[in-house]
Amino acid sequence: MLKRLTSAKEYMDFINEINRDPNFSDPMLSNEEQIRGNLLDAPDKPSNQIWGVFEGAQITGLFVFLILEEESYIEMLVGLSRSPKAYEEMLSFLKGTYKGCLADFVYNPGNHLLHKLLLDEKSEFETEQQKMLLKREVPCQSSLQVELYSPKYREQYIAIHSKEGYWTAEKVIDAPDRFRIILAIEQDEVVGYIDITHKFEENEPFDVFVKENFRRKGYGRAMLAKAIELNRPKQMMLLVDADNAAAISLYESLGFVKAVGENNLTAHVSL
Secondary structure (H helix, E strand, C coil): CEEEECCCHHHHHHHHHHHCCCCCCCHHHCCHHHHHHHHHCHHHCCCEEEEEEEECCEEEEEEEEEEEHHHCEEEEEEEEECCHHHHHHHHHHHHHHCCCCEEEEEECCCCHHHHHHHHHCCCEECCCEEEEEECCCCCCCCCCEEEECCHHHHHHHHHHCCCCCCCCHHHHHCCCCCEEEEEEEECCEEEEEEEEECCCCEECEEEEEECHHHCCCCHHHHHHHHHHHHHCCCEEEEEEECCCHHHHHHHHHCCEEECCCCCEEEEEEEC
């Protein structure tokens, strides 16, 4: 039985038990800030919903979703269960209630139950993401022009920005309380950018891009070094394609280390 919840607090024993399981832990609950923002504070956010799946009085699954009906978009913020029936009931509910919406699921690569279900739905999968944490300071000097976004570069930034995903260039620009935009400039041309959060205790780049003709010149390294500098004394993490050895090597050279057991997969499903 699926039941709308007004709080997750009374189910913390279940939440902690599942989240300690290396195969079923939730990558969106990997630190105290995420637990607070994605789970405990969910009832205070109008766009968030908490659902529990029960067999009798026993909870078998707990889920938190960001629901943006006006944008036909859903994101699973929390998904905790070791029951195939709980995942099936959750997905059946979404398909019946939000038909036509795009749903994004970010989950533990070891969660074979959810993964099989999403495979059966012919979902579109992104490459597995390796989580990395900034653990040491590495000096980085560069003569390249790297600066914070300003409206004079608006059209150039929008033109080269990724058009996929929820956070388009326009939405990032309109969310200065959440994002800091760092640009790479060469002869007044925007040749790269980083969109990075700045409101959290642990911030992360959401998108990093350098134009093809300007790669291997140090722009990516210079922009990330600038982001690290501006983020201090807060912490920083990032996600990188797990098979991208060159990018992982770059990040390691800037002081990042791999976070063991905290990788994630993202699947896109049309309901």
